[in-house]
Amino acid sequence: MVISQIADGIWRQVESVQDTVSETFFEPVIRLGVTGLARSGKTVFITSLVANLMDRGRMPGLVAAGEGRIEAAFLQPQPNDTIPRFEYETHMAALTTPTPSWPDSTRAVSELRLSLRVRPKGLLSGLQGPRTVHLDIVDYPGEWLLDLGLLDISYDDWCAQTLARIAPRAQAREYLALAAGIDPQAPLEEPIAKELAQAYASYLTQARADGFSDCTPGRFLLPGDLAGSPVLTFAPLPAAQGDARKSLRREMARRFEAYKRQVVKPFFRDHFSRIDRQVVLVDALGAINAGPPAVEDLRAAMSETLGAFRPGRNSFLTGLLGGRRVEKILFAATKADHLHHSQHAQLTAIMEALTREARERARFAGAKTQALAIASLRATTEDTMTYEGTKLDVVRGTLLDTGKQAAFYPGALPQDPAHLLSPAKAGAEKWLDADYQIMRFAPAPLTLRSGDGPPHIRLDRAAEFLIGDRL
Numbered sequence: 001m002v003i004s005q006i007a008d009g010i011w012r013q014v015e016s017v018q019d020t021v022s023e024t025f026f027e028p029v030i031r032l033g034v035t036g037l038a039r040s041g042k043t044v045f046i047t048s049l050v051a052n053l054m055d056r057g058r059m060p061g062l063v064a065a066g067e068g069r070i071e072a073a074f075l076q077p078q079p080n081d082t083i084p085r086f087e088y089e090t091h092m093a094a095l096t097t098p099t100p101s102w103p104d105s106t107r108a109v110s111e112l113r114l115s116l117r118v119r120p121k122g123l124l125s126g127l128q129g130p131r132t133v134h135l136d137i138v139d140y141p142g143e144w145l146l147d148l149g150l151l152d153i154s155y156d157d158w159c160a161q162t163l164a165r166i167a168p169r170a171q172a173r174e175y176l177a178l179a180a181g182i183d184p185q186a187p188l189e190e191p192i193a194k195e196l197a198q199a200y201a202s203y204l205t206q207a208r209a210d211g212f213s214d215c216t217p218g219r220f221l222l223p224g225d226l227a228g229s230p231v232l233t234f235a236p237l238p239a240a241q242g243d244a245r246k247s248l249r250r251e252m253a254r255r256f257e258a259y260k261r262q263v264v265k266p267f268f269r270d271h272f273s274r275i276d277r278q279v280v281l282v283d284a285l286g287a288i289n290a291g292p293p294a295v296e297d298l299r300a301a302m303s304e305t306l307g308a309f310r311p312g313r314n315s316f317l318t319g320l321l322g323g324r325r326v327e328k329i330l331f332a333a334t335k336a337d338h339l340h341h342s343q344h345a346q347l348t349a350i351m352e353a354l355t356r357e358a359r360e361r362a363r364f365a366g367a368k369t370q371a372l373a374i375a376s377l378r379a380t381t382e383d384t385m386t387y388e389g390t391k392l393d394v395v396r397g398t399l400l401d402t403g404k405q406a407a408f409y410p411g412a413l414p415q416d417p418a419h420l421l422s423p424a425k426a427g428a429e430k431w432l433d434a435d436y437q438i439m440r441f442a443p444a445p446l447t448l449r450s451g452d453g454p455p456h457i458r459l460d461r462a463a464e465f466l467i468g469d470r471l
Ligand SMILES: Nc1nc2c(ncn2[C@@H]2O[C@H](COP(=O)(O)OP(=O)(O)OP(=O)(O)O)[C@@H](O)[C@H]2O)c(=O)[nH]1
Pocket: 036, 037, 038, 039, 040, 041, 042, 043, 044, 045, 102, 103, 104, 105, 106, 107, 141, 334, 335, 336, 337, 338, 374, 375, 376, 377, 378, 379, 380, 440, 441
């Protein structure tokens, strides 16, 4: 334990020396982390951000672009040779064909370097020529971030917390029934361990599909090439007074520790510790549609996420970061094009309230945080209709499932976010006086004027918050 911490610390120092040297003498690098739970919109966000930084006609809110100080933006080979490259061209091609489609799910870390040639502002502008700023964008699943909490707890703690949390959930019924029929103190039999791990993974998958966010261990959902390995073959079991030697539960406790050491820590060391700016994408509308438990759970997941960025949160991370910290974190509610703009203020207010709560819960005082409602790629147009004598602000688009054109009204978000957050906190099962719908729209065919990127909502504001001060 101690040795690995020291080693991690040294590793980080060596690297930061290199970083500092190259950043001072050569060209500054901004490492922008993009994360969010599955389907929150990471791939579309990065694709549209890069396209809109290359063609900046729709980016007036990014001040350097608005002032015309960005002379060029171009993709370059990324500095890290071992991480897959973010497949920008493939995703962009899928979105810009005559019958565009959303990108496929992505399942691992990827990286892309966009370099910007920027003229300095103010007094310096006459003295200095343009300089190059590299933007390294790192895309990683939000599920992996939630695993940070596991580093602080033992297998016994994790079992107690997890079993208490999932007990009331219908999605967990099968797993809990299976676990109840097994003696955790019986000698380990691999098929039983495997069956339990698979049942637990199915629970996680179902819970996530139903809008829950607290789905640890994150790698159970996205196993990649670890699928079927012992580090992913464990599950929560009720505690006894000390586990019998060679018992199922003792072995699971061992694997839990191996998971932390061999899966969680390397991610934080190799990817997370190098990030300067972070955007956390949140499908807030999806959670609202799923109901109060999903909103409550989203709030918990946001504070858990923010906790990962809290300096001194745990000794492993503190050792890794060596005083370095993320400077800005943006929580962005994605897919705001599902709402008419007359409701965007309400969505923003909900995100702000959730972010504020997350800061308080995580006792977070560090980076600057902001909340925004955005759409990385606008798939709808707005309209106003009269329905049963009332005027409704709707959006129109092509439905993904049927390919039909439809007008859509998702329900009225309350002016006061507390009207959603309080019942969620109080444990309500359903919204009392409202119903929220969600639909999936197909991306709209694009005809882009030269110099314009894909249409979006407030992507320029997001970019200004995240990187504007460094341009
Ligand atoms: N209308 C609309 N839908 C969006 C937008 N961004 C994402 N979506 C929808 O959300 C889905 C998921 O977006 P992705 O960018 O693939 O999400 P992701 O976080 O990369 O998902 P994984 O790779 O599966 O983790 C898309 O297939 C779209 O249906 C947006 O700006 N507007």
